[in-house]
């Protein structure tokens with residue numbers, strides 16, 4: 422049932438995902454978002470990923486950092502091309518913080534995982550007034566409990582956001598401070614260069 | 615599985631045949647294909663027991679286990695019910711006696727008899743050893759050689775079992791499970807007419823989809839011309855010997871403590887039309903239920919749009935009037951008023967929300983909205 426699909430999609434993932442090193446320093450994410458990183462990350466590329474840039478420290482499926490730069494009204498926040506049976510989640514320019522979080526929640530639970538919001542508060546992100554949130558995710562595939570954090574802001578009707586999640590026991594704590602520094606370093610330009 | 619692609623069609627033409635439950639199954643020899651299948655299912659069950667998705671509440675587990683036992687009769691000691699927190703309509707029973715019931719299915723049942731209809735159907739598959747039959751069908755086909763090549767002989771049985779489950783049961787097997795399921799219901803004292811209602815409700819929900827039920831998200835259900843007919847034939851079977859209990863009140867009382875979670879999970883699916891259809895049906899049967907009105911209001915609000923906001927406000931207001939409404943009613947109202955620029959009303963509703971749920975995860979965000987709205 423689900424298992425077979427999972428095995429197949431994992432095989433597909435293993436075959437198609439390319440990994441590249443992201444060196445420390447100031448990194449541009451798309452046209453309008455830049456972050457500064459203090460250590461190297463790995464960037465993943467593959468058909469099941471995007472539109473966010475997907476970075477990892479420990480490797481998938483352990484931890485992942487999703488970086489969204491300028492998601493436009495009507496754009497999906499996850500890779501399309503599902504089986505058509507699962508609901509798609511798209512950004513709308515007039516979404517409020519809680520709705521944006523709800524959208525990410527929907528995205529993260531498309532596979533039957535369980536999401537629990539533990540905090541949602543105002544926060545600046547990329548120099549704009551935005552929001553910060555925290556969550557717990559129980560991943561359906563392997564029953565692993567993940568802790569997640571996210572930041573987001575909307576500028577000129579486009580969404581900028583960053584999500585990080587990792588198994589709550591060891592990995593999250595290991596990288597949480599780094600991730601927070603990356604979020605604090607984010608700069609959103611008013612217009613594309 | 616209640617597999618959709620394999621709906622029965624010709625049930626009506628069948629004459630009811632006498633049927634007797636088989637004796638309890640002994641654990642098969644590990645060297646046999648059946649033994650391999652059991653071992654595989656035992657492994658799955660061990661994993662399931664540790665899963666954070668399993669509902670561990672004893673009283674609910676015992677309640678559902680008792681229903682399964684009443685249906686299973688002498689097979690009761692071999693049936694182990696596991697309630698799995700997944701907001702989709704599904705139930706299955708493995709050859710080793712492991713039964714899984716998903717919470718999305720529980721949410722949709724209107725009474726004990728409807729759950730009994732689903733469990734009875736699954737138990738029928740078990741009693742008739744349909745999975746094994748299916749496994750042997752596939753094994754005799756050429757696919758098996760490919761699987762042995764890919765996964766080795768031991769792995770191949772596992773892969774085949776997965777494959778058997780993927781393809782579901784044959785039409786004849788589904789037909790038999792429907793017929794035996796009704797017999798088991800009747801024997802256990804349940805009104806078999808409820809079996810057809812399960813399908814009728816599900817069909818209505820699926821038809822509410824914008825695409826009219828083309829690609830259904832319900833794993834046990836896909837539109838097939840046979841769906842309506844199955845519904846009809848089940849009703850016909852039931853009419854042959856009507857009567858029995860539904861235990862609607864008991865059912866509602868027993869699932870009540872868990873329902874808010876299940877409603878929340880349903881809302882999160884973001885399937886607007888289906889959720890509205892489901893909640894509307896539930897509200898029609900218990901109109902003065904603030905939690906259900908709140909849930910439907912929240913689905914409207916999350917969808918967005920002027921008309922949906924109006925519908926949401928109406929539901930939220932109705933929930934408030936009934937009383938004991940969930941705090942989210944006031945957050946929903948406040949957010950809609952805020953968006954509509956009705957500052958005074960937004961303030962009052964958001965304040966009310968914070969009073970009722972000061973520790974809510976989003977309380978800091980709501981406080982910032984209040985500041986922005988001014989005192």
Ligand SMILES: [Zn+2]
Pocket residue numbers: 615616617735739783788791
């Ligand atoms: Zn079936």
